[in-house]
Amino acid sequence: MALKIYDTFDARKKELVPVKDGKVGMYMCGMTVQDRPHVGHMLAFVCGDMIRRYLEYKGYEVTYVQNFTDVDDKIIARANAEGVDYTVIADRYTQEYFKYADLLNIKRATVHPRATEHIKDIVDLVETLVSKGLAYESGGDVYYEIAKFAPYGRLSKKKIDELQAGARVEVGEQKRNPMDFALWKAAKEGEPSWESPWGKGRPGWAIECSVMSTKYCGTTVDIHGGGEDLIFPHHENEIAQSEGATGQKFVNFWAHNGLLNLVGEKMSKSTGHFFAIEDIVREFDPDVIRFYLLSSHYRSPMEFSRERLAESRSAVQRMANTFRSVESYVGDDKPERSLDGLSGSDLEFWNRVTEKAALFSQAMDDDFNSAGGIASIFDIAKEVNLYLKAGEAPTKKLVLSSALDTIKQLANVLGILRGLGGEIIRTDDLPIEVRDLVDER
Numbered sequence: 348m349a350l351k352i353y354d355t356f357d358a359r360k361k362e363l364v365p366v367k368d369g370k371v372g373m374y375m376c377g378m379t380v381q382d383r384p385h386v387g388h389m390l391a392f393v394c395g396d397m398i399r400r401y402l403e404y405k406g407y408e409v410t411y412v413q414n415f416t417d418v419d420d421k422i423i424a425r426a427n428a429e430g431v432d433y434t435v436i437a438d439r440y441t442q443e444y445f446k447y448a449d450l451l452n453i454k455r456a457t458v459h460p461r462a463t464e465h466i467k468d469i470v471d472l473v474e475t476l477v478s479k480g481l482a483y484e485s486g487g488d489v490y491y492e493i494a495k496f497a498p499y500g501r502l503s504k505k506k507i508d509e510l511q512a513g514a515r516v517e518v519g520e521q522k523r524n525p526m527d528f529a530l531w532k533a534a535k536e537g538e539p540s541w542e543s544p545w546g547k548g549r550p551g552w553a554i555e556c557s558v559m560s561t562k563y564c565g566t567t568v569d570i571h572g573g574g575e576d577l578i579f580p581h582h583e584n585e586i587a588q589s590e591g592a593t594g595q596k597f598v599n600f601w602a603h604n605g606l607l608n609l610v611g612e613k614m615s616k617s618t619g620h621f622f623a624i625e626d627i628v629r630e631f632d633p634d635v636i637r638f639y640l641l642s643s644h645y646r647s648p649m650e651f652s653r654e655r656l657a658e659s660r661s662a663v664q665r666m667a668n669t670f671r672s673v674e675s676y677v678g679d680d681k682p683e684r685s686l687d688g689l690s691g692s693d694l695e696f697w698n699r700v701t702e703k704a705a706l707f708s709q710a711m712d713d714d715f716n717s718a719g720g721i722a723s724i725f726d727i728a729k730e731v732n733l734y735l736k737a738g739e740a741p742t743k744k745l746v747l748s749s750a751l752d753t754i755k756q757l758a759n760v761l762g763i764l765r766g767l768g769g770e771i772i773r774t775d776d777l778p779i780e781v782r783d784l785v786d787e788r
């Protein structure tokens with residue numbers, strides 16, 4: 348079955364045809380490592396990880412790249428406030444990211460490049476843009492001149508004159524047009540800086556993503572992910588930089604995830620409604636959190652609340668109960684027979700299981716509809732529960748335990764229900780007295 352992906356740029360679903368046969372290059376905008384990750388960040392990375400896992404399940408060799416922005420205004424401000432080097436801050440929150448990524452079963456990217464490790468490549472790209480007349484130097488800064496790139500605004504569907512009316516110039520900036528954005532910033536007192544043809548300075552925000560995505564995924568990237576709050580200006584600027592320099596299409600599929608809403612407000616670092624993942628894992632098992640984050644289609648906005656998380660916890664517990672029931676019915680005699688010679692009610696049951704499993708792929712092939720995928724996994728569990736109650740049949744133990752294997756396989760594609768594979772212990776499932784013992788220890 349063909350895999351279709353919604354592309355924000357073309358505003359429609361298109362069949363995935365990778366640049367290189369059998370391989371997919373995917374770039375995910377990573378964290379600016381200035382603070383503890385919040386659940387809004389982790390949603391984007393869980394969605395990206397789910398997409399990557401499904402591509403791998405489909406047999407693609409995926410180069411998955413997720414960067415760390417390890418130098419920026421906020422990192423520097425925090426370092427100055429704490430009286431430490433900016434690298435101390437960046438390293439600390441990079442480690443925090445990995446800690447929670449591991450808990451949420453987010454696989455390590457093929458490469459996790461950092462902006463400061465690519466300064467030379469960044470300077471080279473800025474030089475190319477200057478030499479092509481798309482960028483200009485001004486007081487040690489280098490700006491991209493939007494007016495020189497006609498397709499600007501096409502990703503975000505914004506009109507240049509509307510943008511122009513809303514653009515503001517910050518103190519000290521000398522731009523030809525308020526919309527022009529910084530590719531390179533001149534060094535200020537007390538800031539980390541690197542040598543460049545325009546004097547000492549540091550990169551602007553979007554330039555590193557243009558550099559690192561093409562460096563690791565090729566001139567045209569198959570899939571570029573990130574939260575929809577990055578569409579403008581970040582991704583719009585990436586297109587201007589990359590296509591301005593190469594003259595070739597930068598990204599074939601822009602896959603943007605919807606944002607989390609907390610008390611009706613968009614959760615991003617600027618709203619102040621900061622919901623650290625560190626706090627959430629104290630209350631909810633990471634397995635439940637991941638399940639919840641994938642229980643809606645990645646492009647839909649999500650409501651974030653304890654109630655929604657509690658619903659996901661109940662669903663995960665229901666699945667655990669199904670597993671326990673089958674395991675106690677099957678007992679120790681693990682059936683070794685093949686599924687080839689099934690007949691009667693066993694065959695009918697098994698056909699229903701494979702039918703539901705096919706619906707999983709159908710949902711996932713339709714723009715990674717993980718909500719539909721999860722629904723079909725639970726439909727298999729429903730069949731299992733019904734068949735458990737039905738009368739005896741010759742290979743009932745075999746088909747029931749095979750159905751559990753199917754559930755585990757599909758759950759593994761999404762990276763959910765890890766507890767069923769015995770990887771983690773869900774303390775919230777244990778009887779109170781056992782939980783107390785665990786807590787004591």
Ligand SMILES: [Zn+2]
Pocket residue numbers: 375376377553556581
């Ligand atoms: Zn980015």
